[in-house]
Amino acid sequence: MEKKYQFSPETMAVVQKMISRYPNGKQKSALLPVLHVAQAEFDGWLSSEAMDYVAEVLQITPIEVYEVASFYSMYNLKPVGKCVLEVCRTSSCWLMGSEDIVKHLEKKLGIKDGETTADGQFTIKTVECLGSCGTAPMLQCGSDFYENLTLEKVDRLVENLRNDAERRVYTKDQKVNMD
Amino acid sequence: MGKKLLLEHIDVPGIRTLNVYRQKGGYETLKKALTSMTPDQIVEEVKTSGLRGRGGAGFPTGMKWSFLAKPEGVPRYLVCNADESEPGTFKDRYLMEHIPHILIEGMIVSSFALGANTSYIYIRGEYFYVARILEAAIQEAYDAGLLGKNIMGSGYDLDLYVQVGAGAYICGEETALLESLEGKRGNPRIKPPFPAIAGLYGCPTVVNNVETIAAVVPIVKDGGAAYAQIGIGKSTGTKLISASGHLNKPGVYEIELGLPVEEFIYSEEYCGGIKNGKQLKAVVAGGSSVPILPAHLILKTATGEPRLMSYEGLSEGGFATGTMLGSGGFIAMDEDTSIVKNLWTFSRFYHHESCGQCSPCREGTGWMEKILHKILHGHGTLSDVDLLWDIQSKIEGKTICPLGDAAAWPVASAIRHFRHEFEEYVKAGHSIKDVKHYYRINHLPEPAN
Structure with missing residues (x-):
C-alpha cells in the first residue's frame, strides 16, 4: 500500500536542496521552509502524521516539529478551504475599512471569520499586519496580495476563485518576471 | 527635492534585473570594495558614515560591526533581517521587490567586511513572492560570478541564501530571528551573550535590517564622510x-x-x-x-x-x-478616527504576537486587549483607564525582549494624549451610541439630535 505522507521524488529534491543551505548537522534549520512544502503538498494543512513525516525527513524528533508548527501563524493545524482569504485587520487596514471587507465576505460566503464554506472552497481568516499598509485595505490568498480593495474588487475576486480547482498555497505564485 | 541614495533608480524600467542594475552602476561598489579596500577599511567607512540601524532601534551600525568576535577557525555569519512586520512598515518589501540587487550587493560588501562566507536573508513568510524575486536575483548574481567562489577574481567566497519565516512578528527581534533560522520557535534569547559573540549556531553573527545593508552600498561607493554630510x-x-x-x-x-x-x-x-x-x-x-x-x-x-x-x-x-x-x-x-479603537487593533496585535515566554507580556497584552474591548463597547469604568495605565507600566522594561515595551508604549501614549476620549466612551456607557466616533467608525449616519 502506498504511504499517504511521502514527498514525490521532485519535491524531495527541492527539500534536499533546502537542507543543503545549512552546515552539516544543522538540517533542522530547514524546518520552516520544509513545513511550507509539506503543507502545500498535503492538502493545505499539517496533520500530526504529516508532521511526523517531516520529522523523519529532517531526522529530528516529532515534538520539535509540533512545537514549531503550533508557534507560527502560517501553518494550518486543521483542514482549510482551497482559497484561504486572509484579510489584514491591523491599524492602517482598519483605518481604510478592513472591517467592511470582512463583513462583506462573511455575508457573501455565509460563513464567519475562521470558518470554511461547506463546499470546501473558501476560508475567511483575519490576520495581523501583512506589510501592505500603503495599499490598504488588502487581503492575501496563497502568496498573492490583493490591494486597495473595494467591495466590488472583493466580489470579482470571489467570483474568479469560486470555480478555481487549484488549491492556493504560499509556495506557488505568479511566475517571477524579472523584467 | 531630497537626495535619493536607495531609490534613485526606482523608476528605471527593468531595474529589477542584473543587466539594468549594472547599467546604472550596480556592483561597481562591490568591485571597489573587493579590489581596493580591506575589510577593516569598509568597517571604518561605515563607522564614519554615522549609519544607524534602520529596523527601528537606531543603533550605530559601524559599532555593532566592530563588536563582532573573530575567534580563529570559527565561521562568522551575516544575517539580513527582512522579517518586516511592524504594523505600518512596508519599505523593505518595496525595496526588495523593485531593486533586489541593491540588497544583494550590500550583503556581499558587508559579508566581505565582516569575514562571513555564508549569509542568510531571513524574510517573513507572507512575503513569499518577494522571496522568489530575491532568489531569482541571487541566481543572476551567481551566474555572473558575483556570488560563489572567488568573486570577481578576488579570492573571496560567499554563499547567500534566502530563508522564509512562517508568520511571527517576534522573529523581527534579532535573537528570535536566529532561533527561527535554526528551525525553532521564535523565542528571544536572554542577552548577553549578544549575537556578535554567540549568534547563529553559537557563532559570531551580525543581524542587520534590509535598509541598513542596502545603505552600505552608497556609503562604500562615495565614502562614509560624504554620507555623513547628508541628513x-x-x-x-x-x-x-x-x-x-x-x-x-x-x-x-x-x-x-x-x-x-x-x-x-x-x-x-x-x-x-x-x-x-x-x-x-x-x-x-x-x-x-x-x-x-x-x-x-x-x-x-x-x-x-x-x-x-x-x-x-x-x-x-x-x-x-x-x-x-x-x-x-x-x-x-x-479627525474622525477613534483613537481608542485604533489602540485596540494595536493591543490585539501585540496579544496575538507575544511569544508567551515572559509573564508580564503574555498576560498583560491579553488583559489590555480585553479592557480596551470592554471600554469600546460601553462597559468600561473610569478605573479601567487607570488599570490600563497600571498594566502597561508593569510590562515596560520587565521582559526579555522589547516586545513588552512595544505593547506598552502605544497604550501609555494614547492615554497620555487622549484620555478624554477614553472617558467619553466610559461616560457614554450603555448609550455608547451617543459617542460620535461610534457612528463614524461603523459608517452609520449620525442621528440628528
Missing part, C-alpha cells in the same frame, strides 16, 4: 518612510533625515495632505510600537519649533511630548 546632526543619510492611513498619497518615500514633518505630510512631493480635505488628528510616526502623538505635537515640538523627521527630532521632548523615528512606519489619522 542632520547624528541622524545621517536618508531614510525610507512607509506612509499609510488617511493620506492622499500613501507609499514609500526616501527622505533626507531632518525633513520637517509638516512638509512630509502636506507637500505634493510627499504625501499630499490628508484625504478628503479632512483635518489631521494624530500620527504614529515610526511603526505601531512608538508613542502616538496628536496633530499639534507631531507638527511642532512642545516648544513650538517645527518637528523634524530624524532620530533626535522625533524624540524631542521625550515620551511626554515626543515619540521615536522607529522603523519609519508613518500612520496618519484624520
Whole structure:
C-alpha cells in the first residue's frame, strides 16, 4: 500500500536542496521552509502524521516539529478551504475599512471569520499586519496580495476563485518576471 | 527635492534585473570594495558614515560591526533581517521587490567586511513572492560570478541564501530571528551573550535590517564622510518612510533625515495632505510600537519649533511630548478616527504576537486587549483607564525582549494624549451610541439630535 505522507521524488529534491543551505548537522534549520512544502503538498494543512513525516525527513524528533508548527501563524493545524482569504485587520487596514471587507465576505460566503464554506472552497481568516499598509485595505490568498480593495474588487475576486480547482498555497505564485 | 541614495533608480524600467542594475552602476561598489579596500577599511567607512540601524532601534551600525568576535577557525555569519512586520512598515518589501540587487550587493560588501562566507536573508513568510524575486536575483548574481567562489577574481567566497519565516512578528527581534533560522520557535534569547559573540549556531553573527545593508552600498561607493554630510546632526543619510492611513498619497518615500514633518505630510512631493480635505488628528510616526502623538505635537515640538523627521527630532521632548523615528512606519489619522479603537487593533496585535515566554507580556497584552474591548463597547469604568495605565507600566522594561515595551508604549501614549476620549466612551456607557466616533467608525449616519 502506498504511504499517504511521502514527498514525490521532485519535491524531495527541492527539500534536499533546502537542507543543503545549512552546515552539516544543522538540517533542522530547514524546518520552516520544509513545513511550507509539506503543507502545500498535503492538502493545505499539517496533520500530526504529516508532521511526523517531516520529522523523519529532517531526522529530528516529532515534538520539535509540533512545537514549531503550533508557534507560527502560517501553518494550518486543521483542514482549510482551497482559497484561504486572509484579510489584514491591523491599524492602517482598519483605518481604510478592513472591517467592511470582512463583513462583506462573511455575508457573501455565509460563513464567519475562521470558518470554511461547506463546499470546501473558501476560508475567511483575519490576520495581523501583512506589510501592505500603503495599499490598504488588502487581503492575501496563497502568496498573492490583493490591494486597495473595494467591495466590488472583493466580489470579482470571489467570483474568479469560486470555480478555481487549484488549491492556493504560499509556495506557488505568479511566475517571477524579472523584467 | 531630497537626495535619493536607495531609490534613485526606482523608476528605471527593468531595474529589477542584473543587466539594468549594472547599467546604472550596480556592483561597481562591490568591485571597489573587493579590489581596493580591506575589510577593516569598509568597517571604518561605515563607522564614519554615522549609519544607524534602520529596523527601528537606531543603533550605530559601524559599532555593532566592530563588536563582532573573530575567534580563529570559527565561521562568522551575516544575517539580513527582512522579517518586516511592524504594523505600518512596508519599505523593505518595496525595496526588495523593485531593486533586489541593491540588497544583494550590500550583503556581499558587508559579508566581505565582516569575514562571513555564508549569509542568510531571513524574510517573513507572507512575503513569499518577494522571496522568489530575491532568489531569482541571487541566481543572476551567481551566474555572473558575483556570488560563489572567488568573486570577481578576488579570492573571496560567499554563499547567500534566502530563508522564509512562517508568520511571527517576534522573529523581527534579532535573537528570535536566529532561533527561527535554526528551525525553532521564535523565542528571544536572554542577552548577553549578544549575537556578535554567540549568534547563529553559537557563532559570531551580525543581524542587520534590509535598509541598513542596502545603505552600505552608497556609503562604500562615495565614502562614509560624504554620507555623513547628508541628513542632520547624528541622524545621517536618508531614510525610507512607509506612509499609510488617511493620506492622499500613501507609499514609500526616501527622505533626507531632518525633513520637517509638516512638509512630509502636506507637500505634493510627499504625501499630499490628508484625504478628503479632512483635518489631521494624530500620527504614529515610526511603526505601531512608538508613542502616538496628536496633530499639534507631531507638527511642532512642545516648544513650538517645527518637528523634524530624524532620530533626535522625533524624540524631542521625550515620551511626554515626543515619540521615536522607529522603523519609519508613518500612520496618519484624520479627525474622525477613534483613537481608542485604533489602540485596540494595536493591543490585539501585540496579544496575538507575544511569544508567551515572559509573564508580564503574555498576560498583560491579553488583559489590555480585553479592557480596551470592554471600554469600546460601553462597559468600561473610569478605573479601567487607570488599570490600563497600571498594566502597561508593569510590562515596560520587565521582559526579555522589547516586545513588552512595544505593547506598552502605544497604550501609555494614547492615554497620555487622549484620555478624554477614553472617558467619553466610559461616560457614554450603555448609550455608547451617543459617542460620535461610534457612528463614524461603523459608517452609520449620525442621528440628528
